[in-house]
Amino acid sequence: MCGIIGYVGTSPALPYLLKGLEQLEYRGYDSAGVAVMEKEGPRVVKSVGSTVRLREKVSGQSFSGGVGIGHTRWATHGVPSEANAHPQWAGSLFIVHNGIVENERILREELEAGGAVFLSETDTETIVHLVHREMESGKPFGEAVRTVLPVLEGSYSFLIAHADPSEPLIAVHRGAPLLLGTCSHGVFVASDMTAFPGEVQSTLPLEVDDMVTIRSDGRFEILSLAEGKARVPTLVSRSHQGGHGKGEYPHYMFKEIGEQPEMLDRLLSSRIRTERGRLSVRFSPAAERALLGAKRIRIVGCGTSFHAGLLGKYRIESLAGIPVEVDVASEFRYREPILDPATDLLVLLTQSGETADTLAALRMAREAGVPTLSLVNVEGSTADREADAAIFLEAGPEFGVAATKTFLSQITLLTLIALFLAPEVRLAEKEGRSRDEILSDFLKLPMLLDKTLSLSTGVTAMSRSLEEVSTVLFMGRGGDFPLALEGALKLKEISYIHAEGYAGGELKHGPLALVEKGTPVVSLLSPDERLVPKMISNMKETLSRGAFLLSIGSERFQDDFSSVSSLSLSLPDCSPIFFPLVAAVPLQLLAYHTACFKGYDVDRPRNLAKSVTVE
Structure with a gap:
């Protein structure tokens, strides 16, 4: 739930780190920090609270280093404090980390018994101490990182930098999302594409068990830890979504509530088509195959997405006559659900496409051979890439922590799915109208939302x-x-x-x-x-x-x-x-x-x- 960013390039790193952290604050804002590898030595600045305070602390200082890492924190281990803020360090190594090291207590006790001195309560510090210990035994930087990974339990990602700017920046993806971005002056790596500056035109979502070595000359290598060999990257053009600023609105949430009529109009226009003079619902061929093959639909989500799923159950069962079960994603895999590949379709609701519990449900379904369909807002996210098919929410960036337009998009799409699956005769029986007539009314909804906002x-x-x-x-x-x-x-x-x-x-x-x-x-x-x-x-x-x-x-x-x-x-x-x-x-x-x-x-x-x- 934290946000991390790193940069290696020919430009000063600090401005990019600060701007990137501002864009990542939706992931956590208990504290923030940066480390920049300067020629005269590393410089670390940390603060409690939002990135505004961090920016105030570095104001007036001169940073020129082209290698740096940054972090905005949502506390999981230790209270929000400067000591617990990232980067953490040991010796000449500096680390920022997103995720949880589940066996942190055992590792900390082992390290302390060996003489390590901890300065924070974080699980993150155990990682950097372990890598430092391996380097003290004579291992090169990259080998030391690889040696440590098998002993770390949990889902996480981290960036680790060496005080020597000529050493590479190393990024590790072990379950928490990471993306690379390239531009003319360097390479970025971050938790989310929103952290990349506008000049980044090519991106690469990293895969679980990827370890990336980014060198000072801009070259990078990806090692698949699962396969034990280098992976040839395929960069993709970055898709830019506008609307990142609040404009004249006092808050993102108020702005995003007001964007809903336009968002709904755009979403309906992309999904409702005229065919042979009648309106119909259309998704991608893969999504339609997944839906039409389902005899039972299981929906999983967390928080607002769970509530959207419950409403989807009402609509799909009533209009389409297909049984639907809805689960809180964090409970789904632990209640040992009975999954049937011959009948089931798992539908995943996730705004970010990176919700840990929802992804765990996705992987459980895949292992059982059950088809999966994600309703997700972020193209290229893990839920998009790993599901058999995806339908995009098309809500645009949503920065307010409380979901608004993504909820509306989810319940809109679930209603459209119900209408897509509903037999015409059942619609006539339940609603007294044809699909064409219902969809015609659906297209008028943006106007009703405008009236409601008034x-x-x-x-x-x-x-x-x-x-x-x-x-x-x-x-x-x-x-x-x-x-x-x-x-x-x-x-x-x-x-x-x-x-x-x-x-x-x-x-x-x-x-x-x-x-x-x-x-x-x-x-x-x-x-x-x-x-x-x-x-x-x-x-x-x-x-x-x-x-x-x-x-x-x-x-x-x-x-x-x-x-x-x-x-x-x-x-x-x-x-x-x-x-x-x-x-x-x-x-x-x-x-x-x-x-x-x-x-x-x-x-x-x-x-x-x-x-x-x-x-």
């Missing part, structure tokens, strides 16, 4: 009412239940208010005990005539216990829910199939404005990181 005054009033509360409950039925879970997650992520989502029908099975005078309850009401009366009944149950009711529903049933609500928001009318896509927007804004009123940094919520690359 309802900011109503959302702001709701957020004001939550500013001083300690607990909020969310509830919904049908497809609104996963949305209630997501609304609660958004609020707790960035406003630090305890929030929980429940199915409306579960209220009497425990959650109602939490309701007392003034307890805020957010109710979601999809325009489903079967469910609205039941939700109104649930709302009245909380009202009779003193709840402060906030409701978000379709304007079609405005009179029904506004009459029992303290505050209500009426959304543009649409089919129940599409309501979660429209209602997701005010839930995101509710969390955003509440966090802003409380004075929190919504883009960098405490203790969280955007890309979770450790288990």
Whole structure:
């Protein structure tokens, strides 16, 4: 979950390291640091907090070295402090590391027994001490690194540099993502392509068990540790995605919420085609083969992606009639699921394509011979490369830690998958409309999102009412239940208010005990005539216990829910199939404005990181 970057070239390394770390802060921002190999000796600068503080510390200093490494940290071993910030070092070696060394305690005890002195609580420091010990025994730099790797347990990557700038920079990929980037003046290596400057035109995603030696003249060699031989790299042209800056917006999250109508329009235009005068859904041939061959679909994801998967289950089972199971990725492989290659398709939901638990589920399915399909936002990511097929979210860069437009893209694609798989006769039975008619309405959704974004005054009033509360409950039925879970997650992520989502029908099975005078309850009401009366009944149950009711529903049933609500928001009318896509927007804004009123940094919520690359 940390971000690492290295540079070897003819230009001063420091400006590239600082800019790269700023782009990697979504991966962690507890602390940051750099090491630059100068002719007169290595220089290390570290700070607690964001890269702004690091930049302040190096301001006014002169750095000219063309070899350097940098790190932005999300703490896993040891509290955020300068001592625990990377780079760590031993002797003439300096290291930055992303991941976890699971046997760190045993290795540390062994090293300390041999006389090693540790300056931090990090597992990272054990790696550099081990390599230093091997070099002290007479091994060359590269051989010393290779000797150490078999004793390190866990999933990780690291960059290790020598104080002598003529020595190579070594990069090791043992499970946490790393990419190379080349340009006219040097070679970059980083956790994410966003860390590369604009002049990098060619990139190479490294593979697990790659060890790269980058020399001072710009040449690099890739050794496949698994195969024990050199690997010939194939560089690919870099695809540039715009929108990296906040522009005039106060936060990335607010900007990304506002980008959703345009994103949705772009996504629908790429997936809905006109064929023989009728609308249809289209994916890549590989993705379509995977979907059409499935008799049972298993969806795995973490956090927001898990909630999207739950909504996908509702849509696929209802419209397509195909059974769907949804798992939290971190639990999937440990519950020993029964996988059947003849019937199953594993669908992986991951924004970054690097989520450790989701990738572990992917590899488990592959070992069992089960086809895999990733819904991923980052082209060239591990989930893209390792899955049998991929469908891209096309959400563009998302820098806010709390997922917004990627969630909308995921539930859009899962709904499109349901419509792709649905037999025409079943759609007529369930919806009373043809696929062509449903897709025609789907194409109007960006306009509805625009209208929803204009309802900011109503959302702001709701957020004001939550500013001083300690607990909020969310509830919904049908497809609104996963949305209630997501609304609660958004609020707790960035406003630090305890929030929980429940199915409306579960209220009497425990959650109602939490309701007392003034307890805020957010109710979601999809325009489903079967469910609205039941939700109104649930709302009245909380009202009779003193709840402060906030409701978000379709304007079609405005009179029904506004009459029992303290505050209500009426959304543009649409089919129940599409309501979660429209209602997701005010839930995101509710969390955003509440966090802003409380004075929190919504883009960098405490203790969280955007890309979770450790288990």
